[in-house]
Amino acid sequence: DAGVIQSPRHEVTEMGQEVTLRCKPISGHDYLFWYRQTMMRGLELLIYFNNNVPIDDSGMPEDRFSAKMPNASFSTLKIQPSEPRDSAVYFCASSYFRTGELFFGEGSRLTVL
Amino acid sequence: TQLLEQSPQFLSIQEGENLTVYCNSSSVFSSLQWYRQEPGEGPVLLVTVVTGGEVKKLKRLTFQFGDARKDSSLHITAAQPGDTGLYLCAGAGANSKLTFGKGITLSVRP
Numbered sequence A: 001d002a003g004v005i006q007s008p009r010h011e012v013t014e015m016g017q018e019v020t021l022r023c024k025p026i027s028g029h030d031y032l033f034w035y036r037q038t039m040m041r042g043l044e045l046l047i048y049f050n051n052n053v054p055i056d057d058s059g060m061p062e063d064r065f066s067a068k069m070p071n072a073s074f075s076t077l078k079i080q081p082s083e084p085r086d087s088a089v090y091f092c093a094s095s096y097f098r099t100g101e102l103f104f105g106e107g108s109r110l111t112v113l
Numbered sequence B: 001t002q003l004l005e006q007s008p009q010f011l012s013i014q015e016g017e018n019l020t021v022y023c024n025s026s027s028v029f030s031s032l033q034w035y036r037q038e039p040g041e042g043p044v045l046l047v048t049v050v051t052g053g054e055v056k057k058l059k060r061l062t063f064q065f066g067d068a069r070k071d072s073s074l075h076i077t078a079a080q081p082g083d084t085g086l087y088l089c090a091g092a093g094a095n096s097k098l099t100f101g102k103g104i105t106l107s108v109r110p
Helices: none
Strands: A003-008 A010-013 A019-024 A031-040 A042-050 A055-058 A065-071 A074-079 A090-094 A106-113 B005-007 B010-014 B018-023 B033-039 B044-049 B055-058 B061-065 B071-076 B085-092 B098-100 B104-109
Touching: A003 A090, A010 A019, A010 B010, A019 A090, A031 A074, A031 B085, A042 A065, A042 B098, A065 B033, A074 A090, B005 B085, B010 B018, B018 B085, B018 B104, B033 B071, B044 B055, B044 B061, B071 B085
Parallel strands: A010 A106, B010 B104
Antiparallel strands: A003 A019, A019 A074, A031 A042, A031 A090, A042 A055, A065 A074, A090 A106, B005 B018, B018 B071, B033 B044, B033 B085, B055 B061, B061 B071, B085 B098, B085 B104
């Protein structure tokens, strides 16, 4: 298996622009997680899905953030409008179990100017 | 909120030295995972500990889960430059979610 695939690897955008991050989980994994990593706050769970259904989005910072999982092989995290404080590395991870081993993608590094 | 505190935050040592780092909480976890993250990559699981007092070894790395399942330690024997990275612990708590610590940045100088 190719592992969790994220795109883009790097994104530089200007404040106010829409950003869409994409993730392809490992086939057969029932859980998909979106995390954000910064030096100050470490790894923060934003939202997770089980069988394509959003289960817990309590970590989503505000209404500017939204996530979808239209099918078992694809998820998006959208930020609209983006702000400089959204600059971070965003990770997608998938897993067989809710608290089982997480398989992370390589991350999408977002810089909002 | 279940918090995991990792210490020390940063550690720089010479190749060949031994070290121990810690992951502490006031909460009880059903299991605890350790991950290593290298620059530009996502974290990769090293080990999962489940039973209080459990000790697991992975080559030169020894992981221990506290008896009360609130804390864990990672001991590295004869550290090598390849051990350099960010070490993250993550606990599975009563809310059935994984909570991550902020990590320990380890640098091993040749």
